[in-house]
Amino acid sequence: MFKKSKLTLIIGLLMIFMMSVLAGCAQEEAPDQSADQPPAAKELKLATTTSTEDSGLLDYILPEFEKDANYKVQVIAVGTGQAIEMGEAGDVDVILVHSRAAEDKFVEDGFGVDRRDVMYNDYLIIGSTEDPAGIKGEADVLKAFVAIQEKQAPFVSRGDNSGTDKKEKGIWKKAEITPEGDWYIEVGQGMGDTFRMADEKKAYTLIDRATYLALKDNYQLEPMVEGSPDLLNPYGVIPVNPEKYAHVDFEGATAFAEWLTSEKGQQMIGEFGVDEYGQALFVPDAK
Amino acid sequence: MEILVQGLKEGFLLIWQMDAEIFDVTLLSLQVSLTALVLSALIGVPLGAALALTKVRGKQVILNTVYTLMGLPPVLAGLLVYLLLTSRGLLGQYELLFTPAAMVMAQVLLAAPIVCGLTARAVLALNQEVYDTAATLGATRRQATLSIMREARMGIIAALTTALGRVIAEVGAVMLVGGNIRWSTRVLTTSIVLETRMGNFSTAIAIGIILLTISFAINLFILTLEKRTFRYENTIQIT
Amino acid sequence: MKTPFKLHNIVKRYGEREVLNIDQLSIPAGNIYTILGPNGSGKSTLLRIMALLLVNDEGQLEVLGEKVIWQKGQLLRLRRQMSMVTQTSFMFQGSVYYNVAYGLRARQMSAKKVRRQVGEMLEMVGMTAYRDADARTLSGGERQKVAIARALAVNPRVLFLDEPTSNIDLASATDIENHIRQINKQRKTTIIMVTHNLFQARRLADEVMFISDGRIIEKGTAEELFSQPRDERTAAFLRGETVF
Incomplete structure (x- = not known):
């Protein structure tokens, strides 16, 4: 019995070994086989925010770029803060983020060059139908925030230094309010989790339209404030400075930035989401 | 490597300066986990002992279930507690979701099976002679059971430290049911996740170091206690 | 109490296998009663039933004048008048003192009395110097002496001995046999000893019972049984022909 199981083990290990060797060979042979096909696509590392990936925008536009430019894009979807850190560390070739102030600092500090506007999406304030702060339909988000603070109505904040979080903090600042107290709930989580918690607590929260449209059917919160100029959220693309990091693929990064801002790229961004949600999730705004 | 060194430096600085927020977070971590541990011990030790010492129908199935639950994924434990406490859940009216109490509940769900299973194993490893000796010396059933637990105490302590x-x-369960709310339900592990997500790697490492230091201190405390109470413990000597 | 133990048709099975079948047995008080037999003959099973550690499947058992009904209160009351020393006596984790005090503490005796009683017992077996030693580091002989001190500390009317010297050296064994004799003489403790050691039985026993395959083959005074065995199996065992 013991012998038999030992034998099985040995055979099993041998098979794993052989398979790994074969897999190794296959990989090594790959370049030879592709000799008469077009040259292998180069890899381009893109750090971007979760919103672009979660919304499905990247899945929609990247295959087209890859075909046009013969690049294979590796997407690393993280928060804006982390995406910028990755650019500063030279871990990626290009970043696509939405936090104007942090982006400008990134360029100023010499980590990135040639920032371009790509598109914007917009945020909205959602809340329960009970609307304790009475802000439904308010056109000016600053007035809405003042009402929330005055009524001490529960407000869930991302609190994670993400682009959305920075946007929200910016609005509080512009409204000259320092949000503090039990009503102001900083959860330090992603947009989806924040939405879920706000729903559970019947609280207000600031959310990007893409996430809202994707998840709204799961929860009860409804749009309260939208369309206010302060709720717009511009995205920028920035190649990492090759003078800072010689190993980055600046050529590829520039190709990506140019493609995104090209007529074709802009058109694709503008039509994304219309089929599914009846409205575009991002508005192209390259100059 | 640079980040690691930076993290170490920052960690010591955070502890040294008694940063109010990090102090708050550390305290909550300790409160939640120690409360969960005490509750798990109160549930798990008697239950594990009872499983090992009594003849109940389907004992093997129950034990197997407990052993399986020892590997319960934290997020799943969190989800179960979440569904129980959500406003539409069975206990929704008590509004416990996103409170430390909810975090304790989730951690008990994770820790109690470990305490129970390992206690049962420690007791099952003992021989009949423990009970026989106690019984022939005139111990009551309660006294004999306590003696059995005393003989199994090394295993039980191992169960508690593991738990x-x-x-x-x-992190998975407390993130879900606690919500990582600043000044309210944020603990060390959820802080690490948050700092990492924000790209503050050295802060994340620093908090990690605080967490490890606490674990080290608790284990040191237990070990000293063990040494003092178990003067008579024989250890294997290899020559 | 003339007969602390009366057994009637006691049967014990492990699964299908019948390991013990005792039709009639009375054990008189004040004696050293020896149960003799080869390994696997059922002697330990018999002892464990009499010590109320094992429930018989059939038959009636009378212990210290009471018909045993295996009820919690009765068991405790009866067990508290008996104690036991086994072949490899189990020592609780802790000191020699902790072990000898165990039965006294179980009876909620005051700390002062416990100290005095433990001191006396350790002195009796000559283990006073080991009072604070780790009980688990003792040699076989020392361990058995502690076990005897522990068993006698509770002042039992009946002392069970299950192969008390089979795991220890000759000198310690002789020492322990002397203690057994002394206990029986001075305290009038009824001693029921299981052994497969013929010579030990001869040295100690007042009465002997010979058991094989779970059944009583022969019983009587030590003198009778050793000089004129009636059964051929006993005779063979006495001649040393039974392998054990």
Whole structure:
């Protein structure tokens, strides 16, 4: 019995070994086989925010770029803060983020060059139908925030230094309010989790339209404030400075930035989401 | 490497300066995990002993279930507690979701099976002679049972340290049911996740170091206690 | 109490296998009663039933004048008048003192009395110097002496001995046999000893019972049984022909 199981083990290990060797060979042979096909696509590392990936925008536009430019894009979807850190560390070739102030600092500090506007999406304030702060339909988000603070109505904040979080903090600042107290709930989580918690607590929260449209059917919160100029959220693309990091693929990064801002790229961004949600999730705004 | 060194430096600085927020977070971590541990011990030790010492129908199935639950994924434990406490859930009216109480509940769900299973194993490893000796010396059933537990105490302490290690380092469940709310339900592990997501790697490492230091201190405390109470413990000597 | 133990048709099975079948047995008080037999003959099973550690499947058992009904209160009351020393006596984790005090503490005796009683017992077996030693580091002989001190500390009317010297050296064994004799003489403790050691039985026993395959083959005074065995199996065992 013991012998038999030992034998099985040995055979099993041998098979794993052989398979790994074969897999190794296959990989090594790959370049030879592709000799008469077009040259292998180069890899381009893109750090971007979760919103672009979660919304499905990247899945929609990247295959087209890859075909046009013969690049294979590796997407690393993280928060804006982390995406910028990755650019500063030279871990990626290009970043696509939405936090104007942090982006400008990134360029100023010499980590990135040639920032371009790509598109914007917009945020909205959602809340329960009970609307304790009475802000439904308010056109000016600053007035809405003042009402929330005055009524001490529960407000869930991302609190994670993400682009959305920075946007929200910016609005509080512009409204000259320092949000503090039990009503102001900083959860330090992603947009989806924040939405879920706000729903559970019947609280207000600031959310990007893409996430809202994707998840709204799961929860009860409804749009309260939208369309206010302060709720717009511009995205920028920035190649990492090759003078800072010689190993980055600046050529590829520039190709990506140019493609995104090209007529074709802009058109694709503008039509994304219309089929599914009846409205575009991002508005192209390259100059 | 640079980040690691930076993290070490920052960690010591955070502790040294007694940063109010990090102090708050550390305290909550300890409160939640130690409460969960005490509750798990109160549930798990008697239950494990009872499983090992009594003849109940389907004992093997129950034990197997407990052993399986020892590997319960934290997020799943969190989800179960979440569904129980959500406003539409069975206990929704008590509004416990996103409170430390909810975090304790989730951690008990994770720790109690460990305490129970390992206690049962420690007791099952003992021989009949323990009970026989106690009984022939005139011990009551209660006294004999306590003696059996005393003989199994090394195993039970191992169960408790394992359980504490699991809950204090656990993030999935407390993130879900606690919500990582600043000044309210944020603990060390959820802080690490948050700092990492924000790209503050050295801060994340620093908090990690605080977490490890606490674990080290608790284990040191237990070890000293063990040494003092178990003067008569024989250890294997290899020559 | 003339007969602390009366057994009637006691049967014990492990699964299908019948390991013990005792039709009639009375054990008189004040004696050293020896149960003799080869390994696997059922002697330990018999002892464990009499010590109320094992429930018989059939038959009636009378212990210290009471018909045993295996009820919690009765068991405790009866067990508290008996104690036991086994072949490899189990020592609780802790000191020699902790072990000898165990039965006294179980009876909620005051700390002062416990100290005095433990001191006396350790002195009796000559283990006073080991009072604070780790009980688990003792040699076989020392361990058995502690076990005897522990068993006698509770002042039992009946002392069970299950192969008390089979795991220890000759000198310690002789020492322990002397203690057994002394206990029986001075305290009038009824001693029921299981052994497969013929010579030990001869040295100690007042009465002997010979058991094989779970059944009583022969019983009587030590003198009778050793000089004129009636059964051929006993005779063979006495001649040393039974392998054990």
